[in-house]
Amino acid sequence: MYEIVRYEGGVYKNNILKEWIEDIGGFVIQEHVMQLDVYMTVALPQSEIEAFKEEAKKYKGKVVETPLAGIEIAVVAPSLSRHHLPHTACDISEYVRRFGAKPNMIGLAHGAGKSISRISEREKKLIEEHDIAIYVMGNFANCIKDKTHLFDVDIPVVVTGGPEELDIPYPYVGNLGRRAHRLRHGEEIRALRKMIDVVTELINERRKELSYDPPIVPPVVVKDEIEKRVEEVFNILSPMPIVTQLDGLRIKMDYDKYKDKIANVKVGNYVLKDIAYITRSMMKNYILVKIKPKSEVEFELGK
16 A cells, blocks of 8 residues: 655756656655745655655654545535635645645536525536535525535535534535635634544555555556556646545546546556546546456456
């Protein structure tokens, strides 16, 4: 199993550190160089985390725990209007990013209105492509209770809103309702931190479930092989051309044009199409890869 952490340090001998990471079987998932500072998201074998922390000290760097690294979060607002979307949704997206997650903001087409709000099948499928969803709701308890049907998706859900406490059948974090300002006050920061704790708990439960029958190949390994064998990946202008998830990847390449090339990438002793479901994403025609569990692959290959 791999653990994902963030390294923060200087550019001094950074290439040597990356070679050390590769030598112990790790991967650099993402790297940002800002003048003389380097920020790397790194996937390492769990047994090597302490050794990496000691190695980082040699280069005056530090290792930051990122409990949400390697996951993709849907931050869902009832609508795209100014009535629902800013500022809370933006601050929540930025805050989960600090802990390693990749957030995508989604505004529902018909989520507004207590009596007429609804979620379409397409929107549900889009949200379910993520590891977890955070619903950013408003200030009124009755309004949130009347919209619980919006939360009926087949992934873990966390609901945020203005009331401090709310009796709904979903994990709820209060004091994060609609604001006319950015979330800077003490109680708002504490609410954001509580939200991270709730999300982390749900993600850890999901990781534990996956550990009983994990993906046949870790997503970070599949990501590394695709980057080595599909040179078109480096033509993508997005800062994260390939986004890792708990059990798969989102590849920001056109499905119709590149699905066959992705499907035939060799990963160890396997071909990707034999160990993963490769489908069209509901987001911008991207490629969605869901890696099959170990037991399923072994059954199909007769091992």
